[in-house]
Amino acid sequence: MARLLRLARRYWVVTLTLAIGLLGVVLALAGAGEAVPWIFSAYALAIAAWQAVGMVRDILRGHWGLDILAVTAIVATVLVGEYVAALIVVLMLTGGEALEDYANRRAKRELDALLTRTPQLAHRLQDDEIVDVRADEVRPGDLLLVRPSEIVPVDATLRSDETAVDESSITGESVPVEKRAGDTLLSGSVNGQSAVEVVATATAADSQYQQIVALVAEAAASKAPVVRLADRYAVPFTLFSLALAGVAWWLSGDPVRFAEVLVLATPCPLLIAAPVAFIGGMSRAARNGVIVKGGGVLEQLAAARTAVFDKTGTLTYGAPTLVAVRPGNGFGADELLGIVASAEQYSSHVLATSMIAAARERHLPLAEAEWARETATNGVQAKVDGREVVVGKFAFVAEHAPDAARTPIAPGELAVYVAVDGRFAGALLASDRLRDNAKATLARLDELGVHRTMMLTGDAKATADHIAAEIGITRVLADCLPADKVHEVAAVTERPVIMVGDGVNDAPVLAAADVGIAMGAKGATAASESASAVILVDDISRTAKAVEIGRDTVRIALQSIWLGIIVSVGLMLVAAFGVIPATVGALLQEVVDLVTILAALRAIGGRLDAKTMAPAQRATGQITTR
Known part of the structure; x- marks a missing residue:
């Protein structure tokens, strides 16, 4: 009941329209039916005037609104005495917002699910006690307890022996993922059936799920002009509808024909179908691990x-492995690797990570640099143990060491060149699969x-x-x-x-x-x-999936628009011959609106994903869609 009251207050014009309709029924049953046409007509004209003011403002701003059809239909039905049809058109016009809101909520279900699952609470272990704190109070290094079926509050590493986590809200993968001690747990994933201890590696704001939520919020709030595909067809559809209604009146000599045609000129396929389809496509993309920003x-x-x-x-x-160290000018292999790894500590490049990992595998000590600076895509310079070290591409290193010499590499290998105090020190080879x-x-x-x-x-x-x-x-x-x-x-x-x-x-x-x-x-x-789009999982195939979703979404949006237009035009042509009374036409218009929205909701794509997943996997053996 409380929910109905909230909806009634939110869509108060719809509530008022239904109340006017109910009042008309009561008056008719009470024997006071002669007042009903006046009440319905006065109310319909008041709504038409209210809508006309907004319509004129839109036109002055250069936006041709489709509401002109509904306003004209209301006035026409009142003038020819079709007051019930006028009230139905008013209900369509005022209820459009409620219908669009419902369709949008259904279309962006996956986007909303991501937003509502944001971790709020964490259980911090301190002094042998469990203290509940807000997720945004957790700091890297905090020891946390994650209970069975709870959401991991921040990015962390697993301290307990093992667990299984559900990462479907992040990756779209429905199968639980086995994790062992030392493995990374992403915030937003759901713990399995055992309580585990984890060590936080990031704050909530810097964790993976919070970044996803920020992207989703941006996507959900976007209102790209493309979604208003109505603008492309609004003027021709409006002119055609008015012309057809005018011709029907002229040929028949009956002004009722004008009203009978216009009540079927529904703008819903143009106003609602495209936005619903595009929101559904964005939701489908999110379900497949891709956040599309509009x-x-x-x-x-x-x-x-x-x-x-x-x-x-x-x-x-993006995980190169060291395959060879080729020292020069008197440097040893371990010495060269240690120098490179010490300098690369201050680089964000993936090669830096592999060099540091290789040095640690060999238990080589890493020195702190007195200063370091990175040149994008070229390399890094640092002062390590009093020596100037340059690590990076051959051309970059050769600028600082004229004696630098290229080293032969096999196909697929990468060479990292090194100079120390202006002299060429050697090269390291890595391979990235x-x-x-x-x-x-x-x-x-x-x-x-x-x-x-x-x-x-x-x-x-x-x-x-x-x-x-x-x-x-x-x-x-x-x-x-x-x-x-x-x-x-x-x-x-x-x-x-x-x-x-x-x-x-x-x-x-x-x-x-x-x-x-x-x-x-x-x-x-x-x-x-x-x-413009972010792939949430480490899977290049989601690029093709994003293109597929884009194509499906645009196709469904256009299909829905043209389905509504063709059915509406067909019914208008029939009504032009006086076959469809105005009240029946107004009701049929509501059916066309509903069918159009249901057609647009296909962009959510549950069946499309189920249909394309298996063939794609059989054909490639690699591409995954979920």
Whole structure:
């Protein structure tokens, strides 16, 4: 009952319209039916005048509203004495907002689910006691207890022996994931059937789930102009409807025909179908591990013709392993690795992580630098143990060490060059494995109409060419700086263009592309903020899934619009011959509205995902959609 009262207050005009209708029924049954036409007509004209004021304001702002059809229909039905039809049109007009709100809530169910599951509470273990604190009070290093079926409040590492967690709200994967001591637990995942102890590694604001929630909130609040596909068809549909009604009146000589045609000129397919479809598409994308920041992004994805990829961490796993150390000028292998790892502590590049890990595996001590600075895509400079160390690309190192010499590398390998105090000190070789489903993803993109592919990377040409040849990329540009990537994307003629990357260095080019897609699973915040869409899991195949969802969403939006328009026009043509009374026509209009919205809700895509998942997996053996 309380919920009904809230709805009645929120949609008070709808409530008032229903009350007027009920009053008319009561008066008719009480024998005072002669007052009903006057009450219905006066109320309908008052609503029409109220709507007309807003309509005029919209026209003065340059926006042609479709409400002119409903307002004209109300006035026409009142003038010809069809007062019941007038009240039904008023109900349609005032109830449109409620109908749209319901459809939107249904369409963005997955987006809302992500927002409402934000962890609120944490159980902190301190002094042998369990203290409940707000999630935003947790600090890195805090020891926390996560009880069975509770949400992990912040990013953490597992201290207990093992557990199984449900990461479906983050990755879309419904199968529980086994975790062992030392493994990472993402905030937002749900613990299994055993209570476990975890050590916080980030604050709530910096945790994975909170970043996802921020992206979802931005996506849910977006109102891209593309969603108002109504604007493309509003003027011709309005003019056609008025012309048809006028011709029917002129040919028949009966003004009632004018009203009978106009009550069937429903604007709902144009006003509601497209927004509902696009919100449904965004919700479907979220269910598949992709946050899309607005309906306009889905339309660009649907029309995409070119896909551009970064290499490291995008087409490859972004976890290079050290395969060889080639010291020079009297340096030993362990000494060189220790120097490099000490300098790389101050770099955000994925290669830095692999060098540090390799040094720790060999139990090499890492020294603190007196100072350090990183040059994007080139390398890092640092002063370690009183020596100036330069680590990075050959050209970068050669600027500081004229005696630097290139080292031979095998296909797929990366070379990191080193200079110490202005002298060449050697090179380290690493290898980054190509993603298992990279080739299948590119094949799927080609099936979806994205025929042109490019790779833009800061790595050496030999390494880039090897990767491109292995997966079938058509164009490669190596040794790129961030500015070079932006220039190349801007020069692409076959648009829209998608850019997929994962690192901070990719942020400028992600912003420059028509659609920037960030591989956000590893928390590259700058890249995620610059991107139009963010893949929440470490899976390149979600790029193809995003394009598929974009195409499905636009197709369903247009199908819903044209279904409503064609049915409405067909009924108007029938009504022009006097076959459909005005009251029946007004009721049929409501049926058309409902059918249109149900058609648009198909963009949520549960059946589409179920239908496409198995064939895609059978065909590629790699691509996953959930």
